[in-house]
Amino acid sequence: MAKLVLYYVHPGNKYSHANKLMFAAARGIDGITTLDLYAEYPRFDIDIDREQQRLLDHDVVLFQFPMFWYSPPSLLKEWQDLVLEHGFAYGAGGTELDGKHMMLALTAAGNDEAYAVDGYQHYPIRTFLTPLERTAGLCHMQFAAPYVLYGALRAPDDGRLNTHVTGYRQLLEAIRDDRYDFATAIERDIVEVADIPTLVRT
Amino acid sequence: MGEIFLLAFLFLAAGVIAVPIATRFGLGSVLGYLLAGIALSPLLRELNVDVVSIQHFAEFGVVLMLFLVGLELEPRLLWTMRAKLLGLGGLQVAVTAALVAGVALVLGQSFTVALAVGMVLALSSTAIVLQTLNEKGLMKSEGGQSSFSVLLFQDIAVIPMLALLPFLALPELVDGLAAAEVTAESHGAGLNVVEHLPGWQRGLVTIGAIGFVIIGGSLLTRPIFRFISVARLRELFTAVALMIVVGIALLMTLVGLSPALGTFLAGVVLANSEYRHELESDIDPFRGLLLGLFFITVGAAINFSLLFENLAAIIALTIGLIAIKTAVLLALAQIFKITGSDRWLFALGLAQAGEFGFVLLAFTVASGVIPAALAEQLLLVVALSMLLTPVLFIVYDRLIAPRYAAAQSGEADDIDDDAPIIIAGVGRFGGVVNQILRAAGFNTVVLDYHSEHLERLRVFGFKVFFGDASRPDLLHAARIDEARMLIIAIDNREQATEMVRHVRANHPHVYIVARAVDRHHVYELWAAGCRDVIRDHFDSAVRAGRSALEALGVHAFDAELLTRGFVANDRWRLRELANLYDPDVPVHENEAYVARAKELMSGIEAAMRGSGDAFGVRSDRGWVPPSKDDVDAVVAENEARTSVT
Structure with a gap:
């Protein structure tokens, strides 16, 4: 049983359609840790010791958030700045996170065509996630392919949201039960709901 | 009764008239009082006033001053200043006293008299120098700080001097005094209860009294102040402060010690207490008035016929004294590496004899150390050297400081x-x-x-x-x-x-x-x-509101944004109204204020600012994702651009 902690990072919870449902589904799963980072630290006064302990207590760290200005929400950056101290997460003697997995579950307003060299965002979505990927690398963590929902604002209308949420649940349960194929997931750029059956062992 | 009123009025009026005039001419308050005394002296002689007994009463001002000096002397501060205090101050007093005594010996005085004169003239005028340095804003300069160290040492040195001087007494003078019973009258020795005790008992009583001042000062003050603070009357604090000082002076007199020593000790004991500033501000007016009176009596006691008879000699002595003191101070400045204009400030500023000189002279005459005739001449020297101090400061300001100003202008000010x-x-x-x-x-x-x-x-x-x-x-x-x-x-x-x-x-x-x-x-x-x-209570009320929102199920971050919005909006409204508020007009009569308050309350402003609940709009703007229309707009914009190219 892998120990999974899911950080839900959303500054506009009340506007959310996709993330809110995803997080509600995650909360219903036994045996994983979930927390709402903006509810935990509404005034950005992050408790470094508590957060580091949380990291030590888990094997897989998953951040769920909506992309906004090509980045995660600002509180996640604050969390990184404070919690991933040198000597703890990186640098001399910073080996506490060695071998753990970092994973992202994110939503984007643009559709999959937009996130391409010839799309209007000009780059694939992984390019925008490079800072987090390198953060994982510097902390000696394995960066597994992010679970992505494109066109998130339209997803409730065209029925994609429900399948995405179901896939999310399967993904989280599989990680919990050591049935998730991290080796394959690490090789991929992104994971979408259609890929879940190939990555989850039954 | 009428006589007291007349005298009090004369002294007060003389001070009130002379001090502002003296200050205007840059002479300082001490000289103002001295001049007032000089002006009053013919009148006082006419009225047959006993100036000397008034002077003894006014000497209590010196006791108060030493109490205040003690209060300023936190033991910690004293410790950090120890090198300058002991080195600079100690050497200044010792070397100047020795040189002056040497000159006195050469001029034919006996050894004990010469030594006493040396001590009397070694001191400078704390009152004049500190006052002047403060007025000129030079206290923080190196010269000012060094001057303060020396003055402090001198103030402390007065106490052992008061204790030592009686041992220099000349037998023939003491005999004469005993007959006249002057000592008993002028220094309260009549109250001395230990006079007839054997030596060892006297020693015990003395040590006991000092111990009582030190221990009592640290243990009794707090309960006393707590006791009277119940009454919440300001004058009671003043009464207690005076009571403490007068009580200590009385105790010291009873055991035959110097009241100045006792109150100084009490001051040091209380320097670290929480009542320090209260005591300081209560005692200070009395100190000022009594010292003023003291200086007036000194001025009034100046014997002008004596001055004019020995004009050349006294002027020569005064200039000699200033020269000796300046030379000693310049040498010390060299040793202690005080450089530039600070060195001259230090040397010229402290070149006079001081008010403690008057006190010590009165004391030496009363204890039969210095003959009265010599003391009167020395009094003139002291007074004249003090009168010349402003001249020396003018020399410093006009001739010396400008020479160094150019060299120093590049340096940053000490913060x-x-x-x-x-x-x-x-x-x-x-x-x-x-x-x-x-x-x-x-x-x-x-x-x-x-x-x-x-x-x-x-x-x-x-x-x-x-x-x-x-x-x-x-x-x-x-x-x-x-x-x-x-x-x-x-x-x-x-x-x-x-x-x-x-x-x-x-x-x-x-x-x-x-x-x-x-x-x-x-x-x-x-x-x-x-x-x-x-x-x-605003911040705590806001937090209570936020807590309530959270408990009602509002997301913690939304609750935070809502209350932030409320605070910003409330502050803006408050400022709008604060600008219209007029402290001289009651709020309900202030038309502009009432009108604006009504507008703000009606919510019109809030609507103009974009939201019904006034602060909602601010919290909404905290984080708003794009809408579907926004996404379409971006896509359309992009397609338009690609089709053009």
């Missing part, structure tokens, strides 16, 4: 990191402020009226002072002149407003943070000139 932050009122509000500032390493001076607050803080090792912070004199004693900030956290709203007004008017460099008890008090403080007003 006084020690500038205190005064916190007035240290209950639940001021206490938190104090803890935060101290935790950040800032130097705070805490004033409070409530013994219980101070008691609590003292237990935790904070440095706190007892006193009514709304009194300008107490603020002065807490060094508001040098303070960089004042935090007003007292309960009384009128006093808080008055403090803002006073400090804004008299110490505009001080940044003020003031606590307001309610909305109208905010306006009053704003109108008085404070631009950093913190409402008493």
